[in-house]
Amino acid sequence: MKEDEAACVLFDAGHRACGGCAAAMAARLILDAAGKDTIVVSSTGCMEVFSTPYPETAWNVPWIHSLFENNSAVASGVVESLKKQGRKEKVIAIGGDGATFDIGVLCLSGAFERGHDFTYICYDNEAYMNTGIQRSGATPYDASTTTSPAGKCSFGNSRPKKDLPAILAAHGAPYVATASIAYPPDLKKKVEKAVSTPGPCYIQIHAPCCTGWGFEGEKTIAIGKLAIETGLFVSYEMEEGKITKVKKVVRKPVEEYLKEQKRFRHLFKPKRNDAEIAKIQAIADRNAEKFGIDIKLKK
């Protein structure tokens, strides 16, 4: 309870996020874990816009937003300035998946290669939500977005999600993790670990977007859980490039996750598309095999 109160103080109420917004929950949990001696460098995006309409701010830690694509580079400067001044604040850069996977990947790669001591957190809601649900490099296969719409000759986004955690691990990042908003204690533990690990660390938080994915706001956590339980999003940790921890599940068929969201509705209506659902099931199966997420039930 005490921790939750502290979180409310560091990322305050009164922001403009949609009801049930996972990004807002992520902001609270991140600061709850990181504590008040944290400087946040935000990219342009939903979180930035809903939390800082001048003259108000939801951030009770030092916070800076410069541009869409430069939060890693701005964070590099903040980190080196603090080092020069002998200051001990932790630096966290936060960006959505568009900022992180696409437009900001140059700055992100540069900052990780240089080894600045900061944590980069991507709240991954799998499309450009701030501009109206356009596809990004994090949009999953077959999701219908406003720039990858399902149509007579399209099943939605034609490419699978980019494996950004692996790319950052390949930069030599000491700690890379994925997490889900649906599992707050796990998410907080990973943030604590990242901010206390020297060097550039990366956490990708799966953050279901009720507006962009098409579900009711009270279902955010349930949808987040289904992503993990179907194996379409895997929650794991990598230390020094090696997978050290994976959340195991008794897997559910992907259909249970897909049918809850309007972005996959075209796979079920006007008629069920078994071939495409099978392809998505195959993605989950590959994830399960690669990460070993399946709990084998005794017969």
Add this chain to the structure above:
Amino acid sequence: MLEIMEGSHAVAQSVGLCRPEVIAAYPITPQTHIVEALAEMVADCTIDAEYITVESEFSALSACLGASAAGSRVYSATTSQGLALMFEVCFNCAGMRLPVVMSIVNRALGAPLSIWNDHQDSISLRDSGWMQLYAEDNQEAIDLHYIAYRAAEDHRVLLPSFVCFDGFILSHTYEPVDMLSQEQVDSYLPPFKPYHRLDAADPISFGLFASPDYYMEFRYAIDQAMNQARNVLPEAGRVFSEMFGRDYSGMVEEYRLDDADCAIVAMGSICGTAKDAIDEMRDAGKKVGLLKIRAFRPFPVKEVQKALAGVSTVAVLDKNISLGSKGAVALEIRDALYGSQIPVLDYIIALGGRDVRKKDIAAVVDGAEAGKGDIYYGLREEVLK
């Protein structure tokens, strides 16, 4: 004591004397000798700075922005394409009122690719909210860095500043310069005191989004800061003159303009050539003078009006072209002299590093006196065919 140094090395040394705490830069011709020299100083511990070897100019200025917001004096240097890549960040630095100082080693913009000098790069950032100072020679290039830091960090201003000097013509040329001592620079340039900074003990938010109810007031405030710089820049120059004897108290500099009929207006190294040409023309009985624009932003309207009040013709040498309009300096001069009846003739000159000689300056003056202007000077007609 005078030392003979390459322009880039002289600038790097003077920047080092300003005690930047964070340097972030990306190599680009003809800026490289500056950032290499600074890297050597950091490697040898002759300066105590964090040096971030970024992966692009875009990140160079972004890192400077972050470090400045965290409370450090910062430095970068770039030119041409590098500055173009920084476009977004330039507006952000000014909007967040971060007093970043950056050397612009002026170079043309592509296409076609050119590594040689003109002023198109910095002029294209005319409206970004950065102060723009232009140096005629290497001594002025190094001294303007001290002045830029002092004015930029002044709490009445809090705006970033370019110090512009001509690529190759100055950056790669050896000239005698008087390098100040560390004690002298320290006595002129106090440690950076941020107006506000990222600090967990006193959390504030930088870079919020502004609705139409607030945005215009932010822009107005930046413009007001530019107006403040009209006073602070000459003040910083005056203090410098009093301490070290070199006079930068004016945002413009007049040369043999008192009784001139024809005034040449120019920025940067071409002013040196113009002065020599003017001496020769004066010897031949022509009443010609020069108005050197040292500060292009903020633009010194009143100083220009005063300096040009008595002339009968103005010939502007523009090392840039606002395509579809005129050279940027000529537009400013025409605006400043609006209603005065003094003809202002524009000469687009020396784009992409084409050499300008004394006889070219004399030809421009002849043309201006005959009323022939608003031209590209020295076009090679055979190439256009």
